[in-house]
Amino acid sequence: MRNITIFLAAILLGGCMLKTDVKPALMYEIYYSKNVCEQKTSPKNIYLQSVKALDIVDNRQILIISDKNQIRYLDDIKYLALPSEMFYKALLKGVYSNCGAKPVFSPKDDDLSLKVRLISLQIRGDHAEVSLAYELKNGENIVKSGLINKRKFCENPKSVTIFNTINQTANLAIDELLAEIFATQGRE
Incomplete structure (x- = not known):
């Protein structure tokens, strides 16, 4: 009985070792690409609450939704962290x-406070959304609230292009x- 157990364990371990040819998924991070401001003004303090997401x-x-509302995920690339965390970091940098x-x-008390909820971050059809x-x-006091929806055409269905288009749309x-926030500064 002991020999059978050792034999089965060896087969299971051997089978697990044969699957080492699987490539790990590439990791990507959503980031904000602008680094320089256009005009100097006296800055307004703003508190960014953590970003929440559905x-x-x-x-x-990375979520892909076809024109027929079929949902799938990309197999060969993933986000480095949760989108809510990466979006918070990108927003903070922005x-x-x-x-x-x-x-x-x-x-x-006199600082602005911003709450953001991420509703979609995906490819829908041939557009990043x-x-x-x-x-x-x-x-x-609520100064302003609203919904922002941005879409950008994704030229190529390759994984890297999909991520880059999602990042540009973000x-x-x-x-x-930011434009909505600064448009309200004169109305406070």
Whole structure:
């Protein structure tokens, strides 16, 4: 009986070792690409709450939705972290690189507070799609809230092109969100 157990264990371990030819998935990170602000102004303090995302979006796999609403994930590439974490980092960099705002981590009563919910971060058909809802508050007063939806054509269905298009679309959404924030600064 002992010999049979050893023999079965050897077969199982041998089978696991034969599967070493599987390539690991490449990892990608969503990042904000602009580093320089256009005009110097006196910066307004802004507190960025952590970004939250829908469950289907907050997944390390890259989501592809066909024209017929069939859902699949890419096998050969993944996000480095959860999209909500990467989007928070990209948004923080976007606010920091914009001279009209200064991110703070301990807000005071007169600081702006931004809450963001990531609704979609995916390829839908042949377009990258990024949708987010936001709420900008000054103390207890809601200054502005809204929905931003950005789409960008994905020229090539290769995995790297898909990620790059999603990242460019995320940058467009962050740029529009920053424009919405700074458009409200004069109305507070």
